Amino acid sequence: MTKEDFLNQLSNNLQNIPEKDYDEIMAYFTEYFQEAGPDNEDKVIQDLGNPEEIASEIISSLGISKQSSENDWTNWDTEDNFDNQSNEWSTQILAPITGLNFQLYNLNIEVYLEPISQPTLTYFDDGNLTITQTSDGYLKLNEQTIQKEQSHIFHSLFLIGKMLTKRKTITLILPEGTQLQTIEGISNNGDVQLSQISASKISLNSYNGNIKLDHLENAIADIKSKNGDLQLTNCLLDNCKLETKNAGLICQNSQISNAIVINKNGNTKFEDGTLQQVNIENKNGNILINQTILNGKTSIDNKNGVIDIRLTSENLSRCQVQSQNKNGFTNISCDAGKDFPTQAHLKLKNKNGMINLQ
Structure with a gap:
């Protein structure tokens, strides 16, 4: 798996979280790879693990259930709606x-x-x-x-x-x-x-x-x-x-x-x-x-x-x-x-x- 494969898989599994959080998370992982450098990409991927499992952990931390696979954040207009989805x-x-x-x-x-x-x-x-x-x-x-x-x-x-x-x-x-x-x-x-x-x-x-x-x-x-x-x-x-x-x-x-x-x-x-x-x-x-x-x-x-x-x-x-x-x-x-x-x-x-x- 390459860095691009990792980021693409992570992105595909995070399409239904609030857009602001999606942008912050993807920016974080992109910067994480950049700081490690090209020579350390394999080690970073090994340390982080499966991107699908990471996405699942993030969604769980957000306290929301998985939505459809459509790239649509219109249901997350307010933080109040976000907070009260499942809790x-x-x-x-x-x-x-x-x-x-x-x-x-x-x-x-x-x-x-x-x-x-x-x-x-x-x-x-x-x-x-x-x-x-x-x-x-x-x-x-x-x-x-x-x-x-x-x-x-x-x-x-x-x-x-x-x-x-x-x-x-x-x-x-x-x-x-x-x-x-x-x-x-x-x-x-x-x-x-x-x-x-x-x-x-x-x-x-x-x-x-x-x-x-x-x-x-x-x-x-x-x-x-x-x-x-x-x-x-x-x-x-x-x-x-x-x-x-x-x-x-x-x-x-x-x-x-x-x-x-x-x-x-x-x-x-x-x-x-x-x-x-x-x-x-x-x-x-x-x-x-x-x-x-x-x-x-x-x-x-x-x-x-x-x-x-x-x-x-x-x-x-x-x-x-x-x-x-x-x-x-x-x-x-x-x-x-x-x-x-x-x-x-x-x-x-x-x-x-x-x-x-x-």
């Missing part, structure tokens, strides 16, 4: 929640507050989600994935899994004023979004999905994302660890204290916030700190990238800076360290890149 949305009213634990494979999850009297859970009811709540209010969500985890095809196409599940989201709405003890979650292909949540401890681990935290307060946090972006907006975190790999890490208008921030193969950005007692490590990416207040000791270590720090004028004059660079440029404003006592001790170390502080 239904369900809503449950829950008892007061004190903690949340979730283990998800393909589903997205979002949690936020509204002026309601009882927690409300809305989810795509395909029979794969188990929902339990203990007598003390601890809510557990577990997506059943035994068959998919055993599928060689599904493992080979984890990015497709992320692509196809963008419409399936678990929504948990909590009453205003809810204080959670813990939030613990593992997500494989889906996105995680928490907004306006107050929790004592948060532990999140994502493999391919994005993590977005908005107005998160009073949390000791341990958050890891491998192939998806990590974004914090208007958050207040103390004693935390933020770690990403092959992705971007963005903090906006957030106060991060006593923290370790690690990023590999991606860019790290802090903007319009506060960093206090923070160690930042980055590899194969850039570090940008823009109009951010620094307090205490801040250590920044970067490899194969740029460190670019643009502080407030007040904070810049109170920074005592120690810089070390290899195979690159260093530029530090003459205003740095003029006023004492210093508000922040800033240590910069970079290899194969540029340091800029202004």
Whole structure:
């Protein structure tokens, strides 16, 4: 079988899915072969397997039944029609929640507050989600994935899994004023979004999905994302660890204290916030700190990238800076360290890149 044979067979078996998804999937596989190169086509085909089985797996992930073989997408004009072909949305009213634990494979999850009297859970009811709540209010969500985890095809196409599940989201709405003890979650292909949540401890681990935290307060946090972006907006975190790999890490208008921030193969950005007692490590990416207040000791270590720090004028004059660079440029404003006592001790170390502080 050649690359052209593989793509033609895959295309023929995907004629009845929504046109947008069809275009994205075919573009993905075409690019997959291009990146592997002509010399590796046989290996790619062997690793991926039978294109007809791949198409069947994709159709199953979409939650639709096979249609006629006509090249006609007119029955898929809206996402609502698409979502409700073979499954239904369900809503449950829950008892007061004190903690949340979730283990998800393909589903997205979002949690936020509204002026309601009882927690409300809305989810795509395909029979794969188990929902339990203990007598003390601890809510557990577990997506059943035994068959998919055993599928060689599904493992080979984890990015497709992320692509196809963008419409399936678990929504948990909590009453205003809810204080959670813990939030613990593992997500494989889906996105995680928490907004306006107050929790004592948060532990999140994502493999391919994005993590977005908005107005998160009073949390000791341990958050890891491998192939998806990590974004914090208007958050207040103390004693935390933020770690990403092959992705971007963005903090906006957030106060991060006593923290370790690690990023590999991606860019790290802090903007319009506060960093206090923070160690930042980055590899194969850039570090940008823009109009951010620094307090205490801040250590920044970067490899194969740029460190670019643009502080407030007040904070810049109170920074005592120690810089070390290899195979690159260093530029530090003459205003740095003029006023004492210093508000922040800033240590910069970079290899194969540029340091800029202004």
